[in-house]
Amino acid sequence: MSKIILGIESSCDDTSAAIIENGYLLSNIIANQEVHKAYGGVVPELASRAHQQNIIPVVDRAIKLAGIKKEDISGIAFTRGPGLLGSLLVGTSFAKGFALVNKIPMVEVNHLQAHVLAHFVKESGKENKQPEFPFLCLLVSGGHTQIIKVNDYFDMEIIGQTIDDAAGEAFDKCAKTIGLPYPGGPLIDKYAKEANPHAFHFNRPKIKDLDYSFSGLKTAFMYFVRDRIKENPDFVKENRDDLCASIQFTIIDILLDKLKKAIQQTGIKEIAVAGGVSANSALRTAMYELGNQKNLNIYIPEFKFTTDNAAMIAITGYFKYLKGEFVGQDITPLARMPI
Ligand code: KG4
Ligand code: ZN
Numbered sequence: 001m002s003k004i005i006l007g008i009e010s011s012c013d014d015t016s017a018a019i020i021e022n023g024y025l026l027s028n029i030i031a032n033q034e035v036h037k038a039y040g041g042v043v044p045e046l047a048s049r050a051h052q053q054n055i056i057p058v059v060d061r062a063i064k065l066a067g068i069k070k071e072d073i074s075g076i077a078f079t080r081g082p083g084l085l086g087s088l089l090v091g092t093s094f095a096k097g098f099a100l101v102n103k104i105p106m107v108e109v110n111h112l113q114a115h116v117l118a119h120f121v122k123e124s125g126k127e128n129k130q131p132e133f134p135f136l137c138l139l140v141s142g143g144h145t146q147i148i149k150v151n152d153y154f155d156m157e158i159i160g161q162t163i164d165d166a167a168g169e170a171f172d173k174c175a176k177t178i179g180l181p182y183p184g185g186p187l188i189d190k191y192a193k194e195a196n197p198h199a200f201h202f203n204r205p206k207i208k209d210l211d212y213s214f215s216g217l218k219t220a221f222m223y224f225v226r227d228r229i230k231e232n233p234d235f236v237k238e239n240r241d242d243l244c245a246s247i248q249f250t251i252i253d254i255l256l257d258k259l260k261k262a263i264q265q266t267g268i269k270e271i272a273v274a275g276g277v278s279a280n281s282a283l284r285t286a287m288y289e290l291g292n293q294k295n296l297n298i299y300i301p302e303f304k305f306t307t308d309n310a311a312m313i314a315i316t317g318y319f320k321y322l323k324g325e326f327v328g329q330d331i332t333p334l335a336r337m338p339i
Contacts, residue, residue: 002022003318004068005075005318006059006063006077007315008076008077008079008313009114009310009313010078010088010091012142013050014033015030015090016028016029017058018062018309018313019062020121021066021068024123025311026068029062029310030058031057037181039182040182041172044084044085047087051090075099075105077108077321078095078106078109078313079114081111081333081334082110082336092331092332092333099329100329107325112144112337113316114312118315119131119274119299120153121314133150134150134151135150135268135272136150136271136272137274138271139273139274140276141167141277142168142185142277143166143169144166145161145162145167145255146162147161148339149266162212163207165215170218171185171280172184174218174222174247178225178236178240185277185279187244188248189244192248192282193281194241195244195245196242197248197282199239199242202224203216204253204257210261210265211258217250252280269296273299273300274301275306276308278301279307287300288300
């Protein structure tokens with residue numbers, strides 16, 4: 001019998017709903033929240049209000065686009081954490097109400113596991129190349145930067161991670177330093193395209209093992225820009241694109257340096273990347289180049305599965321549904337939730 005899962009994502013500033021049938025994506029609707037742009041970052045209070053406004057229309061559209069009726073849905077999967085508590089509460093509460101009214105089971109999903117498992121979303125008519133276990137996944141988002149050894153769908157081991165800021169945060173904070181609106185990552189990517197990545201040099205952090213650090217780089221970038229503006233008030237205006245290309249090059253270099261070490265240490269040749277920063281065009285190119293050089297199989301999600309989306313929640317929920325891992329109406333969201 002067909003298993004149809006409705007997935008709900010509301011951990012940060014995107015409200016999303018998706019329908020997956022037997023592992024195949026039928027719809028994936030995302031409502032971005034423009035309201036945060038003016039504040040230079042996500043304002044938690046505004047995020048939860050926007051989720052409240054968006055959730056019913058987003059779910060409604062996902063169901064209609066999938067061409068199903070709500071009575072056809074076998075189970076509902078929702079992001080339990082990690083994320084902003086007020087935002088998570090909206091998705092969790094919606095899932096409880098929906099499960100109760102439609103008499104279907106509920107499945108809790110870890111947002112980080114879901115980013116990794118986004119690689120297993122299948123779409124009809126597409127090639128759907130999926131990594132084989134065990135694989136390494138570089139998970140790079142606004143809140144996390146981790147190298148994960150994925151032994152199985154729900155057997156994930158963090159072998160390296162940031163000790164301070166995440167890579168996405170580094171993109172966004174450096175972007176803010178040069179006056180770009182939030183989220184600055186995609187804008188850095190855009191302005192870097194035709195520019196010189198070697199125009200400015202920034203030191204790499206010296207961190208042990210497979211761990212990362214980005215807070216020193218962010219501060220160094222801030223001081224560098226501040227000092228140059230003192231000499232020339234138009235420095236940023238005149239060098240915006242080269243600044244973007246140089247900071248992007250540095251962040252990617254740091255990310256790949258530890259990933260290469262992880263590949264060497266584990267001997268694993270199946271390499272994936274996931275999370276919002278995996279939308280970065282230069283990172284995607286660098287990953288494929290690394291794959292060619294070292295004879296690795298590289299897996300990069302389609303753009304729509306890189307940043308927060310409910311398709312990844314629905315596929316993770318689908319795998320848990322098949323295992324019968326359901327939760328009750330007393331479930332509460334978790335701001336912190338390890339992978
Ligand atoms: O996975 P995600 O949507 O949310 C979290 O779970 O954090 O990741 C959002 C992060 C933001 O920091 C954003 O600037 C970054 O992903 N990002 C990018 C690009 N697209 C999104 N960073 C660099 N280049 C991009 N093209
Ligand atoms: Zn995310």
